[in-house]
Each structure stands twice: as structure tokens, then as C-alpha cells.
Amino acid sequence: MSFAQANRGGKLRVLEGERVRLRPVEDRDIPQLMEWEKDADIVRWAGKKFETVEDARDWHLRPTLQHRTFAIELYDGRLIGEIEVLNITWKTGTAEMRVFIGEKDLWDRGLGEDAIHTLVNAYFTMTALQEVFLRVDEDNIRARRCYQKVGFKAEARLTAKWEDGSMRTLLLMRLRKADQSRSGSR
Numbered sequence: 001m002s003f004a005q006a007n008r009g010g011k012l013r014v015l016e017g018e019r020v021r022l023r024p025v026e027d028r029d030i031p032q033l034m035e036w037e038k039d040a041d042i043v044r045w046a047g048k049k050f051e052t053v054e055d056a057r058d059w060h061l062r063p064t065l066q067h068r069t070f071a072i073e074l075y076d077g078r079l080i081g082e083i084e085v086l087n088i089t090w091k092t093g094t095a096e097m098r099v100f101i102g103e104k105d106l107w108d109r110g111l112g113e114d115a116i117h118t119l120v121n122a123y124f125t126m127t128a129l130q131e132v133f134l135r136v137d138e139d140n141i142r143a144r145r146c147y148q149k150v151g152f153k154a155e156a157r158l159t160a161k162w163e164d165g166s167m168r169t170l171l172l173m174r175l176r177k178a179d180q181s182r183s184g185s186r
């Protein structure tokens with residue numbers, strides 16, 4: 001199996017973290033994921049991705065060689081958010097990551113860190129991926145702190161137009177497999 005094909009299934013199907021499990025998004029998850037996309041606190045930072053249920057289904061239920069999304073759930077089966085790798089370029093071993101915890105009462109408990117750590121470790125260990133980058137609003141202190149805990153470092157700062165037309169300052173953060181091996185995993 002090629003590394004690219006591994007993205008579609010196999011060992012990357014279900015990933016077990018310390019406190020959360022990452023599993024394929026299922027049709028039954030779509031209504032809740034769409035509901036969270038209406039939450040102003042989440043949309044403010046994570047943006048709104050889908051206009052229709054069909055678009056959401058297409059993205060979440062049909063992984064490609066370039067993207068894959070995972071439901072984040074607690075070990076009691078409660079869906080709490082979603083994490084994805086996208087814009088995967090297998091030739092250079094780079095990909096982007098996006099994440100949100102939809103259950104706001106569960107923010108700041110280390111669950112985001114666990115989900116991200118679990119995802120990047122699995123991809124670094126089981127595929128040819130060498131680095132993961134992400135974009136985060138400079139004002140999103142919670143997310144920045146979470147990413148820092150996993151080892152992401154800010155590499156660039158850019159001003160970009162947001163979906164509502166406002167200008168935002170974004171940080172481009174990156175985690176490299178080589179850096180992670182040097183600092184040691186948890």
C-alpha cells in the first residue's frame with residue numbers, strides 16, 4: 001500500500017489518543033457538525049465551511065488522497081469535534097491541519113492537544129508526511145497555546161481577508177517530524 005493510499009484507510013482508520021478517539025466521520029455525525037458551524041464562537045475562529053448538508057457529506061464522508069477528516073469523540077462515544085488533514089502534497093510530504101472542539105464546555109481541558117498530538121503522530125509514524133502546517137488568527141490565544149503545546153511554531157505572519165470581508169492577521173504555524181523527533185514525543 002502506498003503512503004497516499006494509507007490516507008484512505010488501513011491503520012489510519014481509528015486513532016486512539018489518551019482521552020479522545022479519532023474515527024471516520026459517519027453520516028449520523030453530519031447534523032451535529034453542521035450545528036456547530038452555526039455557533040458564532042466557533043465560526044469566529046474556525047470559519048464556516050459548508051453551505052449545504054450535501055457539501056458537508058461530500059467533504060467528510062469521502063476522503064481523497066489529498067484530505068481526510070476524523071470525528072473526535074470521548075471514550076464514552078460522545079462526539080465533541082472534528083479534526084482534518086487537507087491539502088496533502090505527498091511528493092513533498094506536507095499537509096495542512098484544521099480542528100475544532102464543538103462542545104465549548106470542554107475547551108481548555110487538554111482535549112484539543114490530545115486530538116492534534118494523536119493525529120500528527122499517526123501521520124508522521126505511518127505515512128510519508130514530514131510536516132504539518134496550519135493557519136490561526138493571531139488573536140486566537142487559546143488555539144495558539146494549544147498548538148504550541150503540541151510543538152507547532154509560528155513561521156510567518158500574514159494579513160488576509162476573512163469570509164465576512166474583514167481583514168485578519170493570521171499566523172502560519174508548522175510542526176516538522178524532524179523537530180518532533182528531536183524534542184521527543186509525549
Ligand SMILES: CC(C)(COP(=O)(O)OP(=O)(O)OC[C@H]1O[C@@H](n2cnc3c(N)ncnc32)[C@H](O)[C@@H]1OP(=O)(O)O)[C@@H](O)C(=O)NCCC(=O)NCCS
Nearest residue numbers: 045046100101107108109110111112113136142143145146
Ligand atoms: C482551539 C481548540 C481546538 C483547542 O482545543 P482545547 O481542548 O480547548 O485546547 P487545550 O485545552 O489543549 O489547550 C488550550 C490552552 O489554551 C489556554 N488558554 C485558554 N484561554 C487562554 C487565554 N485567554 N490566555 C492564555 N491561555 C489560554 C488553556 O489554559 C490551555 O492551556 P494549558 O493546557 O497550558 O492550560 C478549541 O478550543 C476550539 O475548537 N476552539 C474554537 C475553534 C477554533 O479556534 N479552532 C481553531 C481554529 S485555527
